[in-house]
Amino acid sequence: MDMTFNDIVKKAGFYLLVGVIVLFAVFPFYYAILTAFETGSALFEVNYLPESFSFANYLSVFEGQPFGRNIFNSIFVSVLVVALSLLMGVTASYALARVKFAGRGLLLITILSVSMFPQVAVLSGMFELIRAVGLYNSMFGLAISYMMLTLPFTVWILTAFMRELPRELEEAAVMDGASPWTVITRVFLPVMWPAMVTTGLLAFIMAWNEFLFALTFTLTNEQRTVPVAIALISGASQFEMPWGNIMAASVIVTVPLIVLVLIFQRRIVSGLTAGAVKG
Amino acid sequence: MAQVSSLTRSRRRSAWLFLTPMLVILAAVAGWPLLRTFIFGFTDANLSDLGSYGFIGFENFYAVYDGETFGLLADPEWWQAVWNTIYFSVISVSLETVLGIIVALVLNQEFKGRALVRAAVLIPWAIPTIVSAKMWNWMLHDQFGIINDLFIALGFIDAPIAWTANPQMAMAAVIMVDVWKTTPFMALLTLAALQMLPSDCYEAAKVDGIHPVKVFFKVTLPLIKPALMVAVIFRALDALRVFDVIYVLTPNNPNTMTMSVYARQILVDFQEVGYGSAASTLLFLVIAFCIMAYIMIGRVRLDEGGH
Numbered sequence: 001m002d003m004t005f006n007d008i009v010k011k012a013g014f015y016l017l018v019g020v021i022v023l024f025a026v027f028p029f030y031y032a033i034l035t036a037f038e039t040g041s042a043l044f045e046v047n048y049l050p051e052s053f054s055f056a057n058y059l060s061v062f063e064g065q066p067f068g069r070n071i072f073n074s075i076f077v078s079v080l081v082v083a084l085s086l087l088m089g090v091t092a093s094y095a096l097a098r099v100k101f102a103g104r105g106l107l108l109i110t111i112l113s114v115s116m117f118p119q120v121a122v123l124s125g126m127f128e129l130i131r132a133v134g135l136y137n138s139m140f141g142l143a144i145s146y147m148m149l150t151l152p153f154t155v156w157i158l159t160a161f162m163r164e165l166p167r168e169l170e171e172a173a174v175m176d177g178a179s180p181w182t183v184i185t186r187v188f189l190p191v192m193w194p195a196m197v198t199t200g201l202l203a204f205i206m207a208w209n210e211f212l213f214a215l216t217f218t219l220t221n222e223q224r225t226v227p228v229a230i231a232l233i234s235g236a237s238q239f240e241m242p243w244g245n246i247m248a249a250s251v252i253v254t255v256p257l258i259v260l261v262l263i264f265q266r267r268i269v270s271g272l273t274a275g276a277v278k279g
Numbered sequence: 280m281a282q283v284s285s286l287t288r289s290r291r292r293s294a295w296l297f298l299t300p301m302l303v304i305l306a307a308v309a310g311w312p313l314l315r316t317f318i319f320g321f322t323d324a325n326l327s328d329l330g331s332y333g334f335i336g337f338e339n340f341y342a343v344y345d346g347e348t349f350g351l352l353a354d355p356e357w358w359q360a361v362w363n364t365i366y367f368s369v370i371s372v373s374l375e376t377v378l379g380i381i382v383a384l385v386l387n388q389e390f391k392g393r394a395l396v397r398a399a400v401l402i403p404w405a406i407p408t409i410v411s412a413k414m415w416n417w418m419l420h421d422q423f424g425i426i427n428d429l430f431i432a433l434g435f436i437d438a439p440i441a442w443t444a445n446p447q448m449a450m451a452a453v454i455m456v457d458v459w460k461t462t463p464f465m466a467l468l469t470l471a472a473l474q475m476l477p478s479d480c481y482e483a484a485k486v487d488g489i490h491p492v493k494v495f496f497k498v499t500l501p502l503i504k505p506a507l508m509v510a511v512i513f514r515a516l517d518a519l520r521v522f523d524v525i526y527v528l529t530p531n532n533p534n535t536m537t538m539s540v541y542a543r544q545i546l547v548d549f550q551e552v553g554y555g556s557a558a559s560t561l562l563f564l565v566i567a568f569c570i571m572a573y574i575m576i577g578r579v580r581l582d583e584g585g586h
Contacts, residue, residue, distance in 0.1 A: 018390070021382055022399045028459065029402055031425060032414045046428040092301040095294035107298070113570050114309045118520035120539040121563035124319045124546055124556045125312030128329050148308045155301060174286070180293040209407040211523040212539075216547055227409040231527050243417050250410040261405035262398050272464070273471040 029254070036247040043244050057248035061233075064242075066222050067249060070229040074253075077139045077225065078207035081146040082154075082200050089154035090196065094184050096155070097162035098170065108159070115152035119212045122148065130217055137219040145213040150203040153275070157202065160274040161195035162188070198271040201264055205257065226253045313563070319556035326550035339557035351557055359533060360541035367450065367537060368518035371457045376511055378458065379465025384495075386466065387473045404463035412527035415456045419443055449529045456524055461517070465510055472506035473499070512573040519566055538562045 034047065039056045061067050095101075096108060126145050127136075135141030165188070173187050214225040224232070230249050235241050261268060320339055324332035341350040351357045386397055403411065418425050419442040427439040442452045476499065484494045522539040529535040536544075542562060546555030 014385075014388070014390070017381075018385060018396055021385060022396055024459070025399050025403055025463070028411070028414045028418060029406065031418060032410075035417065044423045046423065046425050048425070088301045088304065091297035095297040099290050099294040101291045101294055109574060111305070112574070113567070114305060116516050116566065116570050116573075117309065117313070118539060118559075118562050118566050120520065120522065120542045120546075121559045121566075122309065122312035122316055123543065123559060124324075124552045125315030126308075127326075127546075128315055129308075129312055131329065144308055147304055148312075151301060151304060152309070180290060180297070184297075205405070209409070211409050211526075212543070215526075216543070227407055227523075230413060231409050243420075243423075246413055247417065250413055254406050254410050257407070258402055258405045261401055265398060265401055268401075269467050269471065272467060 029258075032247045032250050032254075035243060036251045039244055057244040058252070060242075061245045061249045061252070064245065065229060065233070067229060067252075069222055070224050070226050071253070073139055073223065074208055074226040077142050077146060078204050080139075080143050081150045081207050082203045084143075084147065085150040085154040085203055086196055086200055088151065089158045089199070090189070090192065091184060092155050093158035093162045094180070094188060096159045108156075111152045111155050114148070115156055117148070119149075123212075123216060126213070127216065136217060137223050139223065142214060142217055142225070145217060146207050146210060149206055149210065153206065154199050154203050157199045157271055157275045158192075158195060161199070162192070165191060194267065195271075198264065198267040201260065202268065202271050202275075205261075208257065316556045316559050316563075319552050320560040321557075322553045324552040324556070326547065326552050329552065332553065335553070339554050340561075351554070351561065356533070356536075357541065357558065360536050360538050363450070363535060364519060364521070364537040364539075367454060367457075367521060367535075368515055371454045371461075372511060372514050372518050374454070374458045375462050375465045375514060376507070378462045379469050379510075380507075382462065382466035383469035383473055386470050400463050400466060402463075403460050404467075406460070408460060408523040409527055411460050412456060412524045415452070415459070416443065416528055419452055443529050444532070446532075446534045449532050449535045453525055453528055453535050456528060457518070457521070460524070461514060465514060468510040468513075469503065469507060472503040476502055508576055509573070512569065512576065516566060516569055516573065519569065520562070538565075 034050055035043065036057050037050065037053050037055075038047070039052065039054045042052045096104060096111075126148075130136050130141040130144060133141070133144070135144065169191070170183050170187050173183050178186070209227060210225070211227045211231070214228045215231070218224050218228065221229070226249075230246060230253070233242060233246050233249065319332075321334055321336060322332040323335050323338075337350070339350055341348070341352045343349070382400060386393065386400070406414075419427075421427065421439050421441040421444070424439075424442070426442070427436070430436045431439070440448055442448045480498055481494065484498060489497075520539050521537050522543065525535050525537055525540050526543075538558065539562065542555050542558040544555075545551050545558060549555075
């Protein structure tokens with residue numbers, strides 16, 4: 001194939017742009033991995049390529065603080081709120097997407113608005129609520145506050161997915177006199193599970209990454225979630241930050257997330273667009 | 280009005296039944312705390328004893344004693360936070376939009392390794408904000424950071440810069456981290472819009488020999504504009520309530536303190552629940568205004584589907 005000089009320049013320029021994009025996207029995480037493997041004085045020399053390969057930071061991050069417990073806390077609270085949100089979300093979204101009733105538009109506006117609340121706007125009221133039910137500094141208290149984030153989000157995305165399903169799907173079942181509960185469990189659940197996986201994953205990431213509530217509603221190291229634990233790792237003074245430990249902790253909690261996102265990337269994109277852009 | 284069949288009536292009844300658990304929970308974990316925050320905004324409540332407080336009217340917002348003004352609206356720190364929030368939101372969302380469009384246009388081309396590039400672009404989005412703030416914090420370190428090292432090697436700067444402490448640079452650093460983290464979101468939403476465009480008008484433009492840049496501004500941009508607007512407003516709502524990245528990257532820095540950071544500092548660190556709740560309420564009003572704009576501009580689908 002003949003290529004003119006012009007074509008070659010264009011192609012080279014294009015691949016250069018692609019290279020810059022990939023480098024910019026990947027480099028910070030690459031550098032975190034590289035730092036996490038460095039100890040001692042190697043940490044304080046700037047290296048662009050791997051120079052040392054030590055697991056010391058990965059071990060010491062579990063020694064200085066209850067990091068294993070923090071990971072457990074994050075998984076526990078995230079799984080709990082995602083399960084509860086999906087359970088309530090699937091029935092609620094069926095009602096919102098498949099049944100016409102007065103006040104439906106207003107209800108959807110309210111749900112969308114709640115999912116966009118600034119968290120700070122409920123901080124003092126939430127603090128009072130969590131203390132009143134005696135769940136301050138507890139994973140269950142944190143779960144209460146996380147429901148404000150994951151529930152409206154789950155309902156909104158599932159409603160967007162549920163609307164796209166053809167009307168014929170439930171018609172036959174309704175004609176046969178099936179109850180709405182039967183329609184949901186027998187007709188919708190079997191076709192909705194991909195949407196539920198997507199929504200559940202997005203809600204899980206949301207809960208896993210949450211910081212403000214976790215910072216405010218927990219007090220002791222044992223009750224902290226991963227983001228708060230990482231943010232609060234500190235050395236003897238601000239000039240002795242244990243960067244190796246911080247990077248090791250960051251890599252530990254990020255790798256599973258990146259793997260999940262890469263496996264489900266198509267689904268995640270469809271979930272994000274269903275939530276944000278009208279079809 | 281048409282006769283409503285018993286089937287329809289029973290469907291509606293079960294619809295409300297299905298909605299009840301969700302509505303009860305939302306009222307308890309969102310509606311009630313929001314209402315309490317509004318109420319706290321008109322009190323002198325303190326975090327150490329939330330049970331006892333007195334109502335002080337609008338004093339948290341604005342009050343005049345002996346010719347001196349008090350309250351949020353007379354507090355220069357609050358206005359600094361408002362300005363910081365607006366500045367951060369406008370600059371970061373604009374950059375993310377432009378960069379997001381560029382990345383989306385690249386990903387919309389057919390080329391070898393496209394799937395791999397798309398996967399790489401998703402990585403910043405998948406990293407928790409706290410982690411990305413810490414990663415950049417380390418890269419931007421004044422003594423041992425790779426950014427200073429790289430910039431000195433390339434000749435951009437002569438001496439290391441204390442990126443996160445320097446008053447002029449702190450906001451730029453925060454914006455850069457936010458742009459890095461959220462450009463993938465803009466790129467993916469823009470890409471989804473691009474992929475829904477009909478290909479025939481592009482072929483016509485190609486046959487007519489119109490310059491690709493002109494095609495982009497005359498054809499592509501107007502067609503993806505509705506989807507783009509929704510994504511921009513979505514991002515703007517996120518930017519206006521920004522907290523995590525600033526709290527971790529530039530703690531206690533008045534040059535980057537946004538409304539959320541300011542309100543939390545008053546509420547938790549200074550324990551002034553009344554004053555902090557008033558600040559939260561103002562932030563809520565700003566965002567509520569933007570949500571209404573989103574719903575109207577985005578023409579969000581609210582009453583479709585079902586029978």
